[in-house]
Amino acid sequence: MEQIYIYRYQMHNTRIIAVLKTLTTKEFTNFVKFVRSPFYNTHEKLIELIEVLQKDYPKFTSDRITKENLLKKLYPSEAYTELKINHLSSYLLKLLEDYLSYLNYTRHEIVYKYHLANELRERKLFPHFESILREMRDIQGKVKYKDFAFFYNQYNLEKETELYNSDQGIMKQDQSLQDQMDNFDIYYILTKLRNTCSMLNQKRIITADYKLNMVEEIMNYLGYNNKKFQEIPLINIYYNIFMLLVNPDDESYYHKLKELLHANKAHYGIELLREMYMYPQNYCAQKVNLGRNEYLKELFNLNITLTEEKIVFIDGYLPERVYENTVRLGLRMNEIQWTYNFIENYKNYLDPITRNNAYAYNLATFYYETKEYEKSLKLLNKVEFTDLFYNLGAKSLLLKIYYDTNAIEPFLSLSDAFKIYLKRNKLISTQRVTSYSNYVRFVKSVFNLKLQMFNYGNDIKEDKLKRVEQRIRETEPVANKKWILEQIEKLQP
Numbered sequence: 001m002e003q004i005y006i007y008r009y010q011m012h013n014t015r016i017i018a019v020l021k022t023l024t025t026k027e028f029t030n031f032v033k034f035v036r037s038p039f040y041n042t043h044e045k046l047i048e049l050i051e052v053l054q055k056d057y058p059k060f061t062s063d064r065i066t067k068e069n070l071l072k073k074l075y076p077s078e079a080y081t082e083l084k085i086n087h088l089s090s091y092l093l094k095l096l097e098d099y100l101s102y103l104n105y106t107r108h109e110i111v112y113k114y115h116l117a118n119e120l121r122e123r124k125l126f127p128h129f130e131s132i133l134r135e136m137r138d139i140q141g142k143v144k145y146k147d148f149a150f151f152y153n154q155y156n157l158e159k160e161t162e163l164y165n166s167d168q169g170i171m172k173q174d175q176s177l178q179d180q181m182d183n184f185d186i187y188y189i190l191t192k193l194r195n196t197c198s199m200l201n202q203k204r205i206i207t208a209d210y211k212l213n214m215v216e217e218i219m220n221y222l223g224y225n226n227k228k229f230q231e232i233p234l235i236n237i238y239y240n241i242f243m244l245l246v247n248p249d250d251e252s253y254y255h256k257l258k259e260l261l262h263a264n265k266a267h268y269g270i271e272l273l274r275e276m277y278m279y280p281q282n283y284c285a286q287k288v289n290l291g292r293n294e295y296l297k298e299l300f301n302l303n304i305t306l307t308e309e310k311i312v313f314i315d316g317y318l319p320e321r322v323y324e325n326t327v328r329l330g331l332r333m334n335e336i337q338w339t340y341n342f343i344e345n346y347k348n349y350l351d352p353i354t355r356n357n358a359y360a361y362n363l364a365t366f367y368y369e370t371k372e373y374e375k376s377l378k379l380l381n382k383v384e385f386t387d388l389f390y391n392l393g394a395k396s397l398l399l400k401i402y403y404d405t406n407a408i409e410p411f412l413s414l415s416d417a418f419k420i421y422l423k424r425n426k427l428i429s430t431q432r433v434t435s436y437s438n439y440v441r442f443v444k445s446v447f448n449l450k451l452q453m454f455n456y457g458n459d460i461k462e463d464k465l466k467r468v469e470q471r472i473r474e475t476e477p478v479a480n481k482k483w484i485l486e487q488i489e490k491l492q493p
Contacts, residue, residue, distance in 0.1 A: 004282050014089060014091040015093060015097060016089050016092055017060050017065075019059065019096055019100070020053065020060065020096070021058055021060065023057075023058075025057075025058075028058075028435055029055070029098050031050070032050055033405060034053055034098075034099045034102075035047055035092070035093065035095055037337075040095060040456060041095055041320040042107060042366065043091060045088055046088065046091055046092050046095065046269050046445055047073055047127065048073070048074055049070065049074060049088055049089075049092055049093060052064065052065070052070060052073055052074075055066060060257045060382060064282065064411070066442070067082060067085045067086075068396060069196070070085055071085050073245035076090070076402065081322065087122050087462075093229060093310070095388065105401070108149075109151045110136060110139050110140065110157075111153070112130055113135055113136045113139065113298040113424065114136065114153070114156050114157070114160065115127055116132055117132045117136065118160060120132060121163060121164055121167065123159060125168070126164070126167075126168075126414055129164065130164075133157070133160065133161065133164070136157050136160075137157065139310045140153060140154055140157060142432070145267060145268050145269045145272070146234070146267060147234065147268055147269065147272055148190055148191065148194070148234075148272075150185075151184075151187040151190065152187045154179075155180055155183040155184045155187055156175050156177040157376070157479055158176045158177075158180035159180050160272060161179075161180075162174055162180055162399065163179045173482060175446075182213050186232060186235070186416060189218055189222070189229075190235060192214065192215070192218055192232055192240035193218070193235065193239065193242055193378075194238055196212055196215050196242060197238060197241045197242055197245060198244070198280070199212060200212075200245040200246070201279070201282070204245075205367050210371060211491075214348035215382070216431075219242075222239060227348070231384050233260060233263075233267065234262045234264075234268070235391075236260055236298055237257065237260045237261065237264070238276075240253050240256050240257040240260060240278045241276065242358065244257060244283055245279070248283065248286070249360070254280060254283055256277070257280055260278055261273075261276060261277060261280070263404060265309075270311055270313070271309070273311050274306075274311055275310060277302065277306055277311060280298075280302060281299060281303075281306075284296075284298045284299035284302065285297075286373075296332060296333060297333065299329060300329045300330070300333050300335075303322070303329055304326070306322075306344070307322065307326060311384045313349070317349060317350060317351040318349040318350055318359040320350060320351070320354050320357075322336075322363060323346060323350060323358055324358070324361075324362055324365075325341055327342065327343060327362045327365060327366065328344060330342060331365075331366065335368060339366060340366060343359070343362050343363055343366060347359040354387060356383060356384065357385055357386070357387050357390040358390070359381075360380075360382070360383040360385075360392045361380075361381050361385070361393055361394060361397075363379055364376045364379040364380050364394070364397060365397060367379065368397055368400060368401060371404075371431055373404065373405055376397070376401060377401060380394050380397060380398055380401075383464055388425075388428065390425055392428075392436060392479075394434070395414065395421070396436070396439065396479060397420050398410075398414055399411065399414055399415065399418070399443055400443075400480075400483065402414060403450075403487070404447075406450075406451070408451070409412045411447060412444075415440050415444050418436070418440050419437065419440055422436055422437055422440075434477060435477040435478060436479045436480045438477065438478040438479070439478055439480050439481075439484070442468070442471070442475075442478060442484050443480075443487075445468055446468060446487050446491070448492065449464055449465065449468065450487070454492060458493040461492075461493045464491060465491055465492060468488065469488050472484060472485060472488075473485075
């Protein structure tokens with residue numbers, strides 16, 4: 001008898017479940033109250049729906065929340081129609097979006113007060129308005145980080161003050177009008193500088209046709225008003241970032257930027273600091289790539305500072321790519337003991353989801369670079385690298401070990417398996433498949449030459465190595481290209 005398959009229409013991967021998973025326990029509890037409130041919702045079935053979903057928070061994986069089961073729970077006497085549960089889900093998602101907007105709105109007290117002041121002024125409730133305006137000035141006076149939001153909020157505050165004075169018919173020079181314009185100028189210049197720097201940075205990485213409007217005028221304006229804007233560190237910082245991007249050969253901008261960031265670290269939040277520090281990091285990396293090895297130490301020290309002060313941490317965790325880059329920098333600086341200590345000391349700061357992979361892979365890299373091949377092999381064979389990045393990295397590292405140790409059979413077996421893996425895994429991007437396929441092809445060619453070198457005289461050796469080297473240099477992309485070229489250099493007679 002032909003088997004009959006029962007299809008269950010899942011809720012697990014819907015947009016509403018994806019959003020609900022991001023709510024903290026407190027946020028979810030308050031959202032349930034939000035749905036129960038007749039001010040926001042008058043649909044009884046939505047209350048029943050969220051109460052059923054609440055039982056499966058935060059994983060939402062049980063059969064209780066298949067569309068069929070939800071419909072049976074909410075409409076026990078009606079036949080199944082997917083359209084009905086889809087409509088309910090859409091209504092609940094709309095409520096959830098309103099709730100997220102409310103969370104964001106009330107999270108920023110000064111924004112909330114500004115809209116309240118605006119409403120009170122328009123209703124001509126002036127005594128109440130004046131009270132809220134005083135509260136806004138108190139809030140602004142206590143702001144720790146004078147960043148983009150600070151100057152924009154100060155502009156809004158002065159704008160409300162100026163409109164209030166106008167409503168009152170005050171006929172004298174209004175300082176709030178001047179303060180409004182000054183704060184708007186600062187906010188505008190900062191935003192233009194920040195976005196211009198972001199555009200210039202992206203243009204170096206990808207092909208982008210950005211139009212940098214009014215940049216020359218702003219630079220001229222800053223030049224004429226240098227003393228005034230010197231007093232605003234954030235403008236000074238972004239000015240030097242801009243100059244660093246357009247004049248990379250003038251290294252004075254790098255040193256000035258580093259000095260400004262160090263002096264003003266306490267004045268800005270982590271996210272803004274992380275963004276600003278990205279520019280000197282990129283600058284150092286570019287210099288290193290051009291052969292300026294003195295910048296290797298600069299980059300290494302920047303990474304240490306940003307890690308120790310947790311500026312690069314995201315959601316309380318050290319990003320695994322920062323962990324890996326710092327390990328590689330430590331090894332390149334020949335800081336062997338420091339690098340080992342870093343791997344061990346910071347492994348518990350990694351996200352638990354990727355911690356085992358990141359730790360094992362970086363420790364294996366450490367042992368490879370210190371030529372402790374057995375330890376490296378043991379780690380690579382012990383850990384199941386489920387992450388695509390680590391899977392590719394581990395296979396690449398294994399090939400290097402087999403190459404260095406002249407392990408012919410394991411090398412040939414892995415190179416064949418690696419090619420099949422690249423061909424069959426549909427999750428790997430086309431560019432990455434090409435890059436690693438070229439790596440496997442070229443490292444195999446160099447390995448064969450290495451094994452045959454004793455058969456040739458020096459002239460033939462040089463000729464064969466030169467031809468392989470030329471093909472490698474002319475090919476893009478090639479993973480681990482620098483390492484392969486280093487192996488060719490070692491084989492030169």
